[in-house]
Amino acid sequence: MPDGPQKDHISASLDLAVQGDAAAFAEIVAAHQAMVFSIALHYLQDRSLAEDVAQEVFLELYQNLEAIESAVHLKFWLRRVAVHRCIDQGRRRNHRRETALEGLPEPAAESAMADPALLGRLRQTLEALPEKQRMIVILRYQEDLGPEEIAELLRMPVNTVKSTLHRSVEELRRRLSRKLGEIRYAIF
Amino acid sequence: MPFSEDDLRAALKRKDPGPEFTQRVMARLDERNAQIKRATRSAWRLPWLRLGPMLAFAAVVLVLLSGAWVGYQSYQQHQINAQIRKHQQELAEEHAREQTILALRITSEKLNHVLQKVNGALPQDVRIRRERL
Numbered sequence: 533m534p535d536g537p538q539k540d541h542i543s544a545s546l547d548l549a550v551q552g553d554a555a556a557f558a559e560i561v562a563a564h565q566a567m568v569f570s571i572a573l574h575y576l577q578d579r580s581l582a583e584d585v586a587q588e589v590f591l592e593l594y595q596n597l598e599a600i601e602s603a604v605h606l607k608f609w610l611r612r613v614a615v616h617r618c619i620d621q622g623r624r625r626n627h628r629r630e631t632a633l634e635g636l637p638e639p640a641a642e643s644a645m646a647d648p649a650l651l652g653r654l655r656q657t658l659e660a661l662p663e664k665q666r667m668i669v670i671l672r673y674q675e676d677l678g679p680e681e682i683a684e685l686l687r688m689p690v691n692t693v694k695s696t697l698h699r700s701v702e703e704l705r706r707r708l709s710r711k712l713g714e715i716r717y718a719i720f
Numbered sequence: 721m722p723f724s725e726d727d728l729r730a731a732l733k734r735k736d737p738g739p740e741f742t743q744r745v746m747a748r749l750d751e752r753n754a755q756i757k758r759a760t761r762s763a764w765r766l767p768w769l770r771l772g773p774m775l776a777f778a779a780v781v782l783v784l785l786s787g788a789w790v791g792y793q794s795y796q797q798h799q800i801n802a803q804i805r806k807h808q809q810e811l812a813e814e815h816a817r818e819q820t821i822l823a824l825r826i827t828s829e830k831l832n833h834v835l836q837k838v839n840g841a842l843p844q845d846v847r848i849r850r851e852r853l
Contacts (some may be wrong), residue, residue, distance in 0.1 A: 676729075
């Protein structure tokens with residue numbers, strides 16, 4: 533979540549962008565591009581497709597700037613539109629993948645903190661989850677949203693979000709163990 | 721395989737699409753705005769292009785309707801004139817018949833008068849013979 537001054541800055545940019553200031557809109561894009569792009573990337577597992585979806589989300593934002601009331605609303609709106617565009621795109625694509633996620637450059641800090649192979653496998657396994665489960669996991673662990681916020685974004689009951697999240701993590705563990713078992717069997 | 725929530729957070733850490741991303745979005749925005757402007761400009765011109773044939777069609781329809789209207793009016797006038805002529809002819813015929821009847825009646829009266837005169841001038845025996853006959 534952006535802190536106070538950053539929120540104020542975004543609010544000011546929002547006001548200017550509504551009046552047609554292109555530079556202000558560019559600032560809004562720059563401030564939120566990682567969030568929108570990462571939702572799309574983790575969901576679609578395809579960099580070029582994710583970038584395309586993220587660009588579409590920002591173009592849609594430009595058309596709806598007048599409807600955005602505040603910096604908080606802007607963030608909520610971007611997440612909601614990104615989520616829906618990803619689900620739409622995922623259905624259209626019909627599970628066709630062009631670029632593997634492992635090809636992406638990872639931040640140096642990540643490999644220092646955790647096993648990069650484990651993280652890669654986690655992302656791969658996440659891809660196998662059903663769309664709603666996958667999106668809930670992304671919103672919970674990428675965006676650090678609580679079940680109530682996820683429920684509001686996805687228009688689902690909070691209890692459904694909680695149970696789905698629990699089931700999704702269990703499913704990830706189960707699938708990851710099975711995958712590792714297959715790898716060990718193949719090696720030995 | 722055991723993994724913690726932190727592992728999940730690390731796996732799903734936000735990734736920046738790069739500094740060129742904003743430029744690409746702005747370029748697409750400019751391109752779309754230009755497309756909208758072009759579409760607006762051509763939309764301003766397009767109705768006139770489309771209106772040409774429509775106007776021609778409307779003019780043709782108007783000429784046809786006017787022709788039909790004039791034709792109908794002429795036909796109606798012709799019918800009225802024919803009715804008037806027929807009526808006038810009937811009146812003339814009626815007048816001629818009445819004149820003929822009047823002439824015949826006058827002739828008949830004249831002949832009766834002459835006959836009476838003739839009858840008065842004949843001798844008694846001829847009159848008796850005629851009466852017998």
